[in-house]
Each structure stands twice: as C-alpha cells, then as structure tokens.
Amino acid sequence: MCDGEGWRRHADPFRHVAAGLDRRPRRHHLGGRALGGDVSIGAGASFTFDQTANVSYAGALSGTGDSVKDGLGTVVLTSDNSAFAGATSVNGGTLAAGAANAFSSASEFSVAAGATLDLAGTSQAIVGLTNAGTVGIAGSLGSKLTVSGDYVAEGRHCPHLAADPMLPQEISRRRPLKIYHSHE
Structure with a gap:
C-alpha cells in the first residue's frame, strides 16, 4: 500500500511529526525516490x-531502531547522523x-555479501563492523x-576493502590497513 510519498506501508500506520517522521515499533520502507526530512x-x-535507483538522503537519522539498506541502488547519506544509535545493515x-x-x-554496521559500505572519500567512525561484502575506501587520500x-x-580470511584503482600504485600503498587490538 502506498501513500503517494514513496512510502510503502505495512499493516501499521505511521505519522508525520514536525521534525520529519517518527517511527514507532513498526517497519517502513523508502522506495523509488529520495526523502528529505x-x-x-x-x-x-x-x-x-x-x-534500485541511486538516491541521496538529506535528512538526519536519530533514535535506537535499525536502519536497513536493501535494493540494488546506491543511497548517499548527506547529513550528520551522529544522533543515531541503532544498528545499520547493508543487505544490498x-x-x-x-x-x-x-x-x-x-x-x-553489517555488510552482506554483494553489498558495499562506501566512504566515498570521507572519514567515518563506527562502533563495530561485520563485513561479508565490500568496504569502499576510494576517493580522498586522507579518508x-x-x-x-x-x-x-565473514566469508573471507581477510578484510575485503576496495581502493581506487585509478590511483598510482605508490599512492595506493600509502593507505595502510591498521588493525589495533585493545585489552579491556
């Protein structure tokens, strides 16, 4: 069932609030077009x-529920989502x-086989990562x-990281994978 704004509703309704959309314990989807709230x-x-299309999401995520990326397209998050404390799954x-x-x-974060988490030239910090897919680190040298x-x-003996193949090899070697172990 669609409400005309690109949302597919399941059995439970949802409501608009002043700051955007408020999610209660239900499941809602964004399909086909970008959303900005x-x-x-x-x-x-x-x-x-x-x-399946490539879209940008200009709104900010917050709360403790889960964020899920399904479908074949790309979603680019263009806002500060530091207030979001839920899990993020990239399934496709x-x-x-x-x-x-x-x-x-x-x-x-969890990245399924065939899916990609892409830094797109930025630097990001997350709590944890379960990776069966690809983590893209192409773009800026400082990312x-x-x-x-x-x-x-998962599914591999070593991390699967994708660097920019267009960079000269000597520059690519300056992006080391550093793994630190902390004793707690």
Whole structure:
C-alpha cells in the first residue's frame, strides 16, 4: 500500500511529526525516490531504504531502531547522523557517506555479501563492523574508517576493502590497513 510519498506501508500506520517522521515499533520502507526530512527511529522499529535507483538522503537519522539498506541502488547519506544509535545493515546495493558523521559513531554496521559500505572519500567512525561484502575506501587520500569495537570478516580470511584503482600504485600503498587490538 502506498501513500503517494514513496512510502510503502505495512499493516501499521505511521505519522508525520514536525521534525520529519517518527517511527514507532513498526517497519517502513523508502522506495523509488529520495526523502528529505529527519527520521527518528524508535526502539524495535526499522527504517529501510529499498530502491534500485541511486538516491541521496538529506535528512538526519536519530533514535535506537535499525536502519536497513536493501535494493540494488546506491543511497548517499548527506547529513550528520551522529544522533543515531541503532544498528545499520547493508543487505544490498551501496550505502555511501556524503558528509562528515554520515555513518554514526554510535552504530554497529553489517555488510552482506554483494553489498558495499562506501566512504566515498570521507572519514567515518563506527562502533563495530561485520563485513561479508565490500568496504569502499576510494576517493580522498586522507579518508579512513575507524572501528572502535569489533571488526568481523565473514566469508573471507581477510578484510575485503576496495581502493581506487585509478590511483598510482605508490599512492595506493600509502593507505595502510591498521588493525589495533585493545585489552579491556
């Protein structure tokens, strides 16, 4: 069932609030087109980007529910999402950073096989990463991904990171993968 704004509703209704969309313990999807308003995702709820087109999302995510990227297209997050503390799952296509703090430093990320988490030339910090897909680090030489908690490589014996193949080899070697172990 569609409401005319690109949202597919399931059995439960949703409501608009002044700052954007307020999510209660339900599941809602963004399909086909971009959305520009802030979204607060309540505990037990999920907000899903599910599209085949490449789109940008200019709103800010907040709350403790889950953010999900499905579909074959690319979603570029262009706002500061540091107020988001839920889990982020990239099940298909690409989730790309388009701004500082586009990926919340309070969020754990999982990337499924065939899916991509793309830094797109930015530096991002996250809590944890379970990676069976690809983490794209192409773009700016100074871009980096800081994982403050666990990094788990699934389905491979080593991390699968994609650098920019157009960079000269001597420049590519200046992007080392640094893995630190902390004793707690």
